[in-house]
Each structure stands twice: as structure tokens, then as C-alpha cells.
Amino acid sequence: MEATSSIDPELEFTSTGVNSSKLGMWIFLASEVMFFTGLIGSYIVLRLGSDTWPDPSQHLATSVLAINTFVLICSSLSMVLGLQAISQGDQKKLTKYLLITILLGTTFLVIKVADYVHMIHNNFTITSSLFGSCYYFLTGFHGLHVAGGIVTLVVVLIMAKKGRFSKSHYDMVECTGLYWHFVDLVWIILFAILCLV
Amino acid sequence: MSGDVDPKPGFIRTYVFSTDHKMIAKQYLFLGIFYLLIAGLFAVQIRMQLAHPDAEAPLIGKALWPQTDGKMPPEFYNMLFTMHGSLMVFFAITPIVIGAFGNFVIPLQIGAKDMAFPILNMLSFWVMFIGGIVMAASFFVPHGAATAGWTAYASLSSSSEVTSPILGHGQTFWLLGIAFAGTSSLMGGINYIVTVLNFRCRGMKLLRMPLTTWGLFFTAILNVLWVPVVAAALFMVLVDRLFGTSFFMAGPLASVEGGQPLLYQHLFWGFGHPEVYILILPVWGLVGDLLSVFSRKPAFGYKATVYSMATIVILSQIVWGHHLFTSGMNPLLGHVFVFLTITISVPTSIFFLNWLATLWRGAIRLTEPMLYALGIVFVFCIGGLTGLFNALQALDIYVHDTYFVVGHFHYTLAASVLFGVFAGIHYWFPKMFGRNMNARMAKVHFCLTFIFLNCVFFSMMYVGAGGHMRRISDPTTYTFLKDFQVWNRFMGYSTLALAAAQLLFAWNFFHSLFFGKKAQQNPWQANTLEWSAPTPPPHGNFLSPPKVARGPYEFNSPLSGDRDWLMQDDPAATASDS
Numbered sequence: 001m002e003a004t005s006s007i008d009p010e011l012e013f014t015s016t017g018v019n020s021s022k023l024g025m026w027i028f029l030a031s032e033v034m035f036f037t038g039l040i041g042s043y044i045v046l047r048l049g050s051d052t053w054p055d056p057s058q059h060l061a062t063s064v065l066a067i068n069t070f071v072l073i074c075s076s077l078s079m080v081l082g083l084q085a086i087s088q089g090d091q092k093k094l095t096k097y098l099l100i101t102i103l104l105g106t107t108f109l110v111i112k113v114a115d116y117v118h119m120i121h122n123n124f125t126i127t128s129s130l131f132g133s134c135y136y137f138l139t140g141f142h143g144l145h146v147a148g149g150i151v152t153l154v155v156v157l158i159m160a161k162k163g164r165f166s167k168s169h170y171d172m173v174e175c176t177g178l179y180w181h182f183v184d185l186v187w188i189i190l191f192a193i194l195c196l197v
Numbered sequence: 198m199s200g201d202v203d204p205k206p207g208f209i210r211t212y213v214f215s216t217d218h219k220m221i222a223k224q225y226l227f228l229g230i231f232y233l234l235i236a237g238l239f240a241v242q243i244r245m246q247l248a249h250p251d252a253e254a255p256l257i258g259k260a261l262w263p264q265t266d267g268k269m270p271p272e273f274y275n276m277l278f279t280m281h282g283s284l285m286v287f288f289a290i291t292p293i294v295i296g297a298f299g300n301f302v303i304p305l306q307i308g309a310k311d312m313a314f315p316i317l318n319m320l321s322f323w324v325m326f327i328g329g330i331v332m333a334a335s336f337f338v339p340h341g342a343a344t345a346g347w348t349a350y351a352s353l354s355s356s357s358e359v360t361s362p363i364l365g366h367g368q369t370f371w372l373l374g375i376a377f378a379g380t381s382s383l384m385g386g387i388n389y390i391v392t393v394l395n396f397r398c399r400g401m402k403l404l405r406m407p408l409t410t411w412g413l414f415f416t417a418i419l420n421v422l423w424v425p426v427v428a429a430a431l432f433m434v435l436v437d438r439l440f441g442t443s444f445f446m447a448g449p450l451a452s453v454e455g456g457q458p459l460l461y462q463h464l465f466w467g468f469g470h471p472e473v474y475i476l477i478l479p480v481w482g483l484v485g486d487l488l489s490v491f492s493r494k495p496a497f498g499y500k501a502t503v504y505s506m507a508t509i510v511i512l513s514q515i516v517w518g519h520h521l522f523t524s525g526m527n528p529l530l531g532h533v534f535v536f537l538t539i540t541i542s543v544p545t546s547i548f549f550l551n552w553l554a555t556l557w558r559g560a561i562r563l564t565e566p567m568l569y570a571l572g573i574v575f576v577f578c579i580g581g582l583t584g585l586f587n588a589l590q591a592l593d594i595y596v597h598d599t600y601f602v603v604g605h606f607h608y609t610l611a612a613s614v615l616f617g618v619f620a621g622i623h624y625w626f627p628k629m630f631g632r633n634m635n636a637r638m639a640k641v642h643f644c645l646t647f648i649f650l651n652c653v654f655f656s657m658m659y660v661g662a663g664g665h666m667r668r669i670s671d672p673t674t675y676t677f678l679k680d681f682q683v684w685n686r687f688m689g690y691s692t693l694a695l696a697a698a699q700l701l702f703a704w705n706f707f708h709s710l711f712f713g714k715k716a717q718q719n720p721w722q723a724n725t726l727e728w729s730a731p732t733p734p735p736h737g738n739f740l741s742p743p744k745v746a747r748g749p750y751e752f753n754s755p756l757s758g759d760r761d762w763l764m765q766d767d768p769a770a771t772a773s774d775s
């Protein structure tokens with residue numbers, strides 16, 4: 001054994017073969033799944049236990065929310081395209097698609113807030129019924145996740161502009177993408193169980 | 198990642214915002230000891246109040262409540278037991294056992310240079326630190342700290358403070374403090390899992406990891422999965438309080454119809470039961486390590502111990518209902534939970550018998566860590582066996598909400614984990630600080646702690662079996678409890694003695710920190726990798742990357758020559774493998 005304190009490349013190998021950042025992101029997403037399981041599970045229990053649940057379409061602008069769902073799915077698509085671009089080493093395209101993703105995400109939030117304001121004007125508030133409480137609570141937490149995702153995406157965008165990613169090094173883009181798709185997926189589930197069923 | 202650390206960081210980067218796992222471990226340790234002291238003093242106040250409900254509260258009474266001649270008001274008593282439990286669980290045990298031991302031990306035992314994400318590691322400590330400040334601050338807001346118990350049952354905790362300002366903000370501070378602690382645990386958990394999975398040195402197969410690392414690894418998994426669930430519940434409580442919703446409110450206090458207080462209990466205990474294992478799994482692992490090292494024998498049934506711990510991890514997630522037998526849950530569902538809970542005793546018995554078999558015909562060295570480990574074996578045995586009473590629905594209806602339950606979980610959690618804290622500190626102190634603690638003082642400390650701790654906790658179960666309720670500030674108002682007052686006094690004085698015995702530990706710890714004898718590299722003659730690192734380990738831990746050739750418990754191997762231990766990375770004989 002050589003007696004040196006310098007970095008031994010052998011030590012840097014990863015035992016699972018999965019990149020550590022990506023593994024960490026997957027574990028984080030597992031915890032996020034549990035978090036939303038707690039929220040959505042509570043919603044289901046509360047809803048099944050209540051005998052005065054209103055028809056969702058009475059209070060919600062379902063068509064607006066459907067458009068919003070479409071916006072978020074599009075943002076996921078542009079994220080995938082951005083990832084594909086950098087995996088082929090195209091930094092310009094990555095920047096472009098990141099920007100599109102951020103814009104679409106922001107659009108989602110703007111529509112969301114406008115929708116909130118509109119509903120509050122129509123006297124559908126967080127304390128007007130259990131449905132109202134659940135609706136604002138669940139979508140509010142999802143909105144916070146979208147906002148967090150946008151902040152992260154902006155950081156990634158700045159790094160991309162500085163040319164920090166390359167064909168062989170784009171872990172952070174990939175991890176942010178994973179998170180973004182997760183947030184997208186949560187919204188689709190929320191949209192289905194809050195607005196459609 | 199962890200290799201390119203600045204070799205000579207400044208004071209702030211070394212001691213305050215350090216990313217070195219060993220320094221973060223020390224920070225966690227001091228934070229934990231501080232809150233252990235605070236929450237321990239709360240326990241003394243609680244027991245003194247119960248010992249003499251009519252007398253003035255010692256030390257603080259005259260200053261705080263002059264209008265009642267220093268008598269403690271019941272609301273303050275509620276704050277005391279709430280904060281005693283919350284601080285002990287989230288800000289004393291968690292930082293010491295998971296934060297300090299986990300951070301110090303995992304990279305060293307698996308031969309890594311540092312954690313997978315050093316900056317995340319640093320953040321997790323500081324998030325915990327902020328949480329601790331928020332909790333402490335809650336005592337100074339109008340109407341004082343939280344009073345709903347460490348379980349914070351709704352609707353007690355979730356009544357709107359907007360419509361009833363008399364409730365104060367203490368509970369809200371509590372919720373935020375726990376949210377910070379949970380975030381810290383989550384960040385730590387991700388870090389631990391990735392470190393264990395990806396940063397083991399060459400040859401360190403998963404089934405060559407010491408049991409302590411296994412325990413910490415399982416703890417990290419449970420933390421990552423279940424902290425978010427309680428977070429969901431606590432956020433709902435928070436929204437109930439601040440925005441006037443009624444997720445967990447029913448009856449006249451509810452703002453809208455349909456809220457379910459029972460739902461909170463399901464969510465809380467969904468986390469709460471795994472939480473028990475979150476706290477105790479590292480201690481179980483540590484006991485496995487210590488019994489082997491100080492019996493100079495391989496840990497009996499190492500693989501069976503690992504697998505039974507894994508089984509417990511799985512089962513622990515589906516038994517929460519045993520906390521709800523008396524809460525109005527369907528009794529048929531209760532039977533399912535009885536069955537599942539009793540099933541846990543199978544894997545528990547397996548590794549408990551493995552402990553005993555490790556001791557069997559061993560060359561036992563009664564060092565200080567070993568004494569604490571043996572203490573854990575004893576108190577965990579009592580705690581585990583009394584758990585069976587609580588697990589059976591029919592019996593639980595009788596003992597529920599009595600001091601029997603309090604005694605039970607203080608045996609399993611307080612006694613076992615406290616001894617685990619002491620065992621771990623005494624075991625790794627030489628490696629952590631490069632100095633030895635005083636062995637004789639530690640042994641006296643162990644004996645005193647062991648005696649008085651049993652005096653307190655066993656009496657709890659005794660009065661509990663007699664029907665003594667928990668969470669009452671004045672037992673003498675109930676005629677049927679009057680005869681127990683002598684026991685309450687006994688527990689009060691035993692608690693005082695128990696607290697006084699801790700002065701020995703405090704003196705030993707802080708004195709040895711500065712004046713202890715310089716420690717050797719491997720004072721306990723153990724095999725695991727932390728003892729191959731220099732004392733104290735430098736940045737990057739190992740002088741050369743270790744290459745592991747065998748399991749962690751090769752004692753009395755024919756390959757080790759005239760020594761009776763064989764380090765995991767000893768190149769002497771690379772062929773052997775268990």
C-alpha cells in the first residue's frame with residue numbers, strides 16, 4: 001500500500017454505479033412521494049368521510065385548470081428536449097429549452113394565482129368548505145414545489161449560460177429534470193382527483 | 198468531491214461552517230448534549246412537581262409565580278412534559294445518536310473520506326440549530342410554549358389561534374421547530390443513504406459493514422420515508438391554526454364540517470412508530486459492535502442480525518395502529534395491528550438472542566462502553582417485554598394513558614438510547630477528540646445511572662399498572678391515587694439522584710476534552726475501519742485508501758498472529774472471508 005494522502009481515483013468509484021447526485025435526487029423524490037401520499041391520502045380519507053362534498057365543477061374553472069395542465073406538460077417536454085440537447089453537447093439549445101421551461105412554469109403559476117383570485121372573488125375560499133380547504137392546501141403545496149423548481153431552473157440556466165455543462169457533465173440538468181417531471185406528475189394526479197372525479 | 202477540500206481552512210470554516218463530517222459530528226454532539234441537559238432539567242421539574250404537588254416548584258417557583266407562592270400552574274406543567282418529550286426526541290437523541298454518531302462513524306467505518314454531500318451535511322446541522330432556537334423561543338411568547346404533548350394531538354394542537362387568541366403562538370413555534378428538525382433529518386438521511394451505497398472503500402461489501410453502520414443506514418431509510426408524512430400532518434395542523442381550516446377539527450370548534458381528528462393520529466403514528474426505530478436502530482447496531490469487541494468474539498449471527506433489523510424496518514411501518522386501540526378505531530382493524538405488532542417480536546428476539554450468544558463464553562472485558570452496552574441489553578429486555586402488554590388490544594385498554602406506557606417507552610427509548618449515547622460517547626471519544634475519558638469515573642457513573650434510572654422507570658410501570666394516569670400535574674386530587682404519593686416521592690428523589698449522577702459524566706466529558714490522556718490509535722483493539730485511521734483522523738480520514746479484506750468481527754483468527762484481533766483492512770491474509 002502506498003503511503004500518500006493524495007486522492008486515489010480508486011476511492012472515487014461509486015459502489016452502486018449510479019451517479020451520487022442522481023441517487024440522492026431519487027431518494028429525495030421518494031421522500032416527496034411520501035409527503036404527497038400523506039397529503040393526498042388525507043384528502044381521500046376526508047372526502048370519503050364527508051357526506052356534503054360539493055360537485056367540483058361548481059367551484060372550479062375546470063377548463064382553465066385543464067389548460068394549465070397542458071402548460072405544465074409542455075414544460076416537461078421542453079425539459080426533456082433540453083436534456084437531450086446537452087447530452088449531445090449542444091449548449092445553445094439547452095439554454096433555449098431551459099428558458100422555455102422556466103417561462104412555461106411561470107405561466108402555470110401566474111394562471112394559478114389568477115385562478116385563486118378569481119375563486120376568492122366568487123367566495124370560494126380556504127375556509128368556505130372542507131373541499132375549499134383541501135383544494136387550496138394541496139394546490140398551494142404543489143405551487144410551492146413549482147416555485148422551488150423554477151428557482152432551481154434559473155440557477156441551472158445561469159450555469160448553462162456560463163458553459164458549465166457539457167456532453168459528459170450535466171448531472172444537475174438531469175436531476176432538476178427529474179424533479180420537474182415529478183412536480184408535473186403530482187399536478188396531473190391532483191388535477192384528476194380534485195377537479196375531475 | 199470530498200477529496201478537494203481546502204487543507205487549511207480558516208477558523209470559521211473549521212469550527213462553524215465546517216463541511217468536515219467529523220466537525221459536524223462534534224457540533225451535533227454539543228447541540229444534543231445541551232438539549233439533553235435542558236430536557237433533563239424539565240424531567241426533574243416534572244418529577245418534583247408530582248412528588249410535592251402542593252409545594253413551591255424548586256429553584257424557579259418563587260421567581261416565576263410569586264402570586265401562588267411559587268406553586269406551578271397546571272398549564273406550565275403541560276408545557277414541561279410537552280417540551281421534555283419534544284426536545285429529548287428531536288433535539289437531544291436525534292442530534293447525538295443520528296447526527297453525531299452517524300456523521301462521525303459512517304464515513305470512518307466504511308472507509309470513506311467524507312459524506313457524499315458535505316455542504317448538505319453542514320446545512321443539515323444548521324437547520325437543526327435554527328429549529329432548536331425556535332423551540333427554545335417558544336417559551337418566551339405570550340401564553341408560553343406548546344402544551345399539547347410531544348404527540349401534538351389534534352384538536353388540542355390544531356384549534357385556531359386566530360379565533361381564540363388565548364391559545365398563544367407556542368404550538369405554532371413548536372410546529373415550525375419540528376419542521377426544521379424534520380428537514381434536517383431528511384437532509385441527513387439522504388446523505389447517509391448515498392454515502393453508504395456509493396462511498397464504501399474497496400472490498401467493503403454491504404455485508405462487511407459493522408452493525409452500527411447498518412443501524413444508521415436503516416434509520417436513514419426510515420427518516421427519509423416517514424418524516425415527510427408527519428410533515429404533511431403538521432402542516433395541516435399549522436394551516437388549521439393559522440388559516441382557520443378544520444382538517445382535524447370536529448364539533449363546535451370546527452369552522453367547516455367534515456374534519457377528522459382521528460386522521461391526525463393515523464398520520465402522526467404512521468411516523469411515530471417508525472420514529473421509535475429511527476432512534477433505536479443505531480443503538481442496536483452499536484450494541485452488536487460493542488458486545489463483539491468486548492467479548493473478543495465475532496458477533497453471533499451477523500447476517501441474521503442484519504436481516505432481522507431489515508425485517509423490523511419493514512414491519513415498523515405497518516403497525517402504527519397499536520397506538521390507536523382506545524381512540525375509536527375499528528376494533529377489528531385493531532386485531533390486525535395486534536397481529537402485526539406481535540410479529541415484530543420475532544425478529545427482535547432473533548437479534549436479542551444473537552446478542553446473548555455473542556456474550557456466551559466470550560472473554561468479556563468490562564470496559565466502560567461494554568458496561569453501558571450490557572445496561573442496554575438489560576433495559577431493552579424489560580422495555581421489549583413490557584411492550585407486549587401494550588401491543589395486546591385487551592390489555593392496552595387497561596394500561597393506555599397510564600404511567601405503565603410511560604415506563605415502557607422510557608425503558609425502550611430513554612433508558613436504552615441514553616445508555617447508547619453514553620456507550621457511543623465513551624467508545625468513540627478517544628477517536629473523536631484524541632484523548633481518553635476517565636474509566637473509573639465512567640464506571641461509577643454507569644452504576645449510579647443504572648440504579649436510579651431503574652428506580653424511576655420501574656416505579657413508573659408499577660404505579661401505572663395501578664392506574665396512575667400520565668399528564669396530570671396533581672395526582673393528589675384523585676383519591677384513588679393518594680396511596681401512590683409515596684411512590685411519586687420516591688421517583689422524585691430518584692430523579693434528583695439520577696440528575697446528580699450526570700454531573701460525573703459532565704465533569705468527565707469536559708475535563709477529558711482538555712486534560713484527558715492522549716489516546717492511542719486503537720485503544721479498544723477493535724477491527725473496524727475507524728480504528729485504522731489516525732487519532733484524531735485528519736481531513737480525508739485515512740492516510741492511504743483502505744482496502745477491506747474481511748468482515749468486521751474477526752477475533753481470535755488464526756491469521757492474526759499473537760494478537761487476538763484482525764483489522765478489516767489488515768493485509769495479513771486477504772484470502773479469508775466469512
Ligand SMILES: [Cu+2]
Pocket residue numbers: 469470473516517519520
Ligand atoms: Cu408503536
